[in-house]
Amino acid sequence: MNNEELKIKLTELIPSATFEEGAEWITFFVDSPNWKTIAQQLFSADGLNFNYLFCLTCIDWKTHFTMLYHLSSTIHRHTIVVKANLDRINPEIETVSDIWRTAEFHEREVYDLFGVIFLQHPDLRRLFMTDEWEGWPLRKDYEDPINMIKL
Amino acid sequence: MFSLEGVTNFIHTWLNNTFNPTLALLFEFVIVGLSVITLFAVLGLVLVLMERKVSAYMQIRLGPNRVGYKGSLQTVADTLKLAMKEGLTPDGADKFLFNLAPFVVMIVAMLIMAPIPFAKGFQMWDLNIGVLYVSAVSSVSVIGILMAGWASNNKYSLLGAMRSGAQIVSYELSAGLSIISIVVLTGSLQISDIIASQQNGWWIFKGHIPALISFVIFIIAVTAETNRAPFDLAEAESELTAGFHTEYSGMKFALFFLAEYVNIFIVCSIGAILFLGGWMPLHIGHWQGFNHVMDYVPSSIWFMGKVFFLIFVIMWFRWTFPRLRIDQLLNLEWKYLLPISMFNLLLMTLVAIMGWHF
Amino acid sequence: MYRQTEIISDYSKVPSTGGDLGEAGDLVINIGPQHPSTHGVLHLVITLSGETIKNVEPHLGYIHRSIEKMCESLSYRQFIYVTSRMDYLSSHINNHGCALCVEKGLQIEIPERAKVIRVLMDELTRLASHQLWWGAMAMDVGALTPFFHAFREREAINDIMEETCGARLTMNYIVPGGVMADLHPDFQKHVKEFITLFKSKIDEYDELVTGNIIFQNRMKNVGYISKNDAISYGCTGPTARGSGVSCDIRKLYPYEVYNQLQFDEIIENSGDCFARYLVRMQEMRQSLSIVEQLIDNIPEGDFVAKTKAVLKLPKGEFYSRVETARGEFGVFIVSEGGTTPYRIKFRSPGFSNLSALNHMARGHKIGDLVAIMGTLDLVVPDIDR
Structure with a gap:
């Protein structure tokens, strides 16, 4: 499916989505509370079948977080990017680790480095940092005078 | 021909003429004890070096080549290093058993030396149940390994020891059965009788296919019994770091290491005695001329040659094959080797009764 | 902990x-x-x-260096070299992925010669990585000799790398716009020598390990992962291709000159350790054939495109992916228009492949765990980043 058809199909499926222009792949924002249901639809809807989550990450925009999900389909070979904005004070989003198993580790990574809470995640704890580590290293306001070397 | 028999007889008569019989026996004990310990040390040095050189050639390396001529003193240097290291006993280990275990393994290896004839007339104790004695005593070594694994208070050691226990107990069966198949042919458990029966040819040639089968099974089973690759599950370096001797260091580790090599030597000499005629030169039936030529080679050379050939084969296995998994290891024994060797024993009995062997 | x-x-x-x-x-x-x-x-x-x-x-985390955070304060020319330290066995391919992403942002067209050189080096790196994997995996299942045989041939590749790139492991040969230096004059000669050498050796590899009955028993029906699970766990590279997932980035989303080359995507369907083993063994042959196709056809010309001294990516998000020896390596750059990336995410293949380990190993023996880890070809700095 090419990008135009995909966009039409996605608009039908998710009316609330706001599309971003000018990117390589179709990129759209969803509201974080709706994310889980949308993810399920993306995974199972005919003609979409986004069964492969190849990248899951988060960006700290200083005012808010943006979660990014790079989704692809091994059947139809199309790719989309889903974004969800999160509140910076209380970043919470529903987990997708039951839809795409790879998300379990990736979400733990994001939790570890950004402090985003994934609701209903089966095993949400620090992944790289030690259990007693304080702070969220990849946030822009993270300061660690001992371990961080400023260039 | 040159024979060590003269030397032993000379010492025996001289001692008996000079001292009273009891004292002479005591002196003989001391001499034998000393020579066994010396043999141990020498065997350890030679076999470790041999293993390293063999593996080096198989792995396109040079092997040890710095200490002594072409690295010949490497093992001496290693032993010195090990002797100077601290023999740590881990906290929480069962101290008594932990320290006892290497000695148990060592003593067992020493005991099996007794009935082995290194040359014609050069045997410590030619007891009438020699073969039975060897297989009985060798199974005690598993206790030493279990002791070491249990007393170390380490999970890797425990797993290694349990594997080793399962392995040695199972493979003893087929090793025993293949030994018995030769005993069936000779009709005697005494080692000198077994060797004498190969006067006109080795059993591996005389005994038709059943002898060949039991030889192969014997080699497989003893490789497993000595915990050598591809059956080295007890130490399985990539799975259990070092298995049952993970926690051992210094001289206590060296004893395990040495016992492994001495055990290889022993099982190979048993194999050589049973199937390849021990010190008996290669004789072929009634070819008198050929047999005479063969007799010119000293019997000790024959024995050592055969043993070291078998040791080389076992080393060859180690540096070629991947390791089996524990369930595959037990399957191999209980599903294949044991039934085959049982059937083979029946076949051998038939051969012996009908006199089909040469 | x-x-x-x-x-x-x-x-x-x-x-x-x-x-x-x-x-x-x-x-x-x-x-x-x-x-x-x-x-x-x-x-x-x-x-x-x-x-x-x-x-x-x-x-995880014993060698977590937070490379993503480090990159946020490094310029677009500098950050490429940090990525060599992630998957140190395919460092050249990591560099390649990063360079592609920067080039995508800058929209530079790189010279043909640079493209061919990059692909050649990629495939040599892949060969070296697979050779090391082969030796190390055989050692994991208890055969110690293959390790030395593998290193003998790997040495030849490392010598070629050293000659041209100046380094043997972390090559750092790629710059945005091309490669850092031209090929060494002896490069073609040495690569051809290597091709002749390795063609006979790879058959030796098969003889020594692949056909061994003990080895096959250790590998077959061990560490099974189905096609759907492999996709769901995000497995890529030989791990996924062993389960029948078509995921070779070189075929699906060709970059550089891969679309002009003749090579097969190796797919096995049994999904066990042996399938993954076979995929990698055949990939070595494919890589060798790619090197053979390219070595006589290196076009003349510049080896690097003219770029500004200070690179500034336009505002936006850029994602590029390459196929490393372990699977799909993705680079995601978020730029605010400055000289340093605002945020970088590295999608490393080892991290996703590792997440399937529990699924594969459960119910097997300890010995199998070692075999599974061997066929997943885990490189820890790649997982920890």
Whole structure:
């Protein structure tokens, strides 16, 4: 499916989505509370079948977080990017680790480095940092005078 | 021909003429004890070096080549290093058993030396149940390994020891059965009788296919019994770091290491005695001329040659094959080797009764 | 972080850290961080019932350097070199992925010669990586000799790399716009020598290990992962291709000159360790054929495109992916228009492949865990980043 058809199909499926222009792949924002249901639809809807989550990450925009999900389909070979904005004070989003198993580790990574809470995640704890580590290293306001070397 | 028999007889008569019989026996004990310990040390040095050189050639390396001529003193240097290291006993280990275990393994290896004839007339104790004695005593070594694994208070050691226990107990069966198949042919458990029966040819040639089968099974089973690759599950370096001797260091580790090599030597000499005629030169039936030529080679050379050939084969296995998994290891024994060797024993009995062997 | 190493008698006393630890009487042992089969500092806490694995839980972070954070203060020319330290066995391909992403942002067209050189080096790196994997994996299942045989041929590749790039492991040969220096005059000669050498050696590899009955028993029906699970766990590279997933980036989303080359995407369908093993063995032959196709056809011309001294990516998000020896390596750059990236995410293949380890190893023996880890070809700095 090419990008135009995909966009039409996605608009039908998710009316609330706001599309971003000018990117390589179709990129759209969803509201974080709706994310889980949308993810399920993306995974199972005919003609979409986004069964492969190849990248899951988060960006700290200083005012808010943006979660990014790079989704692809091994059947139809199309790719989309889903974004969800999160509140910076209380970043919470529903987990997708039951839809795409790879998300379990990736979400733990994001939790570890950004402090985003994934609701209903089966095993949400620090992944790289030690259990007693304080702070969220990849946030822009993270300061660690001992371990961080400023260039 | 040159024979060590003269030397032993000379010492025996001289001692008996000079001292009273009891004292002479005591002196003989001391001499034998000393020579066994010396043999141990020498065997350890030679076999470790041999293993390293063999593996080096198989792995396109040079092997040890710095200490002594072409690295010949490497093992001496290693032993010195090990002797100077601290023999740590881990906290929480069962101290008594932990320290006892290497000695148990060592003593067992020493005991099996007794009935082995290194040359014609050069045997410590030619007891009438020699073969039975060897297989009985060798199974005690598993206790030493279990002791070491249990007393170390380490999970890797425990797993290694349990594997080793399962392995040695199972493979003893087929090793025993293949030994018995030769005993069936000779009709005697005494080692000198077994060797004498190969006067006109080795059993591996005389005994038709059943002898060949039991030889192969014997080699497989003893490789497993000595915990050598591809059956080295007890130490399985990539799975259990070092298995049952993970926690051992210094001289206590060296004893395990040495016992492994001495055990290889022993099982190979048993194999050589049973199937390849021990010190008996290669004789072929009634070819008198050929047999005479063969007799010119000293019997000790024959024995050592055969043993070291078998040791080389076992080393060859180690540096070629991947390791089996524990369930595959037990399957191999209980599903294949044991039934085959049982059937083979029946076949051998038939051969012996009908006199089909040469 | 560490869990007590004793037999759990009362499960309620163990501090709950999530995960399925098992029940009373299970044996919990730590494999790693220092262990002969983890090839680095991977720490696995495994729960055993006898010899059977009930749960495998990776504990990561022993060499987590937070490369993503470091890159946020490095310029677009500098950050490429940090990525060599992630998957050190395919460092050239990592560099390649980063350079592609920067070039995508800058929209530079790079010279043909640079493209061919990059692909040649990629394939040589892949060969070297697979050779090391082959030796190390054979060592994991207990055959010690293949390791030395593999290193003998790997040495030849490393010498070629050293001659042209100046380094043997972390090449740092790629710059945005091309490569750092032209090929060494002897490059073609040495590569051709290597091709002749390796063609006979790869058959030797097969003879020594592939056909061995013990080896096949250790590999077949071990560590099975189905096609759907492999996709769901985000497995890529030979791990996924062993389960029948078509995921070779070189074929699906060709970059550089891959669309002009003749090579097959190797797919096996049985999904066990042996399938993954076969995929990698055949990939070596494919890589060799790619090198053969290119070595006589290196176009003349510049080896690097003219770029500004200070690179500034336009505002936006850029994602590029390459196929490393372990799978799909993705680079995601968020730019605010400055000289340094605002945020970088590296999608490393090892991290996703590792997440499937528990799924694959559960119910097998300890020996199998080692074999599975061997065929996943884990490189710990790639996982930890």
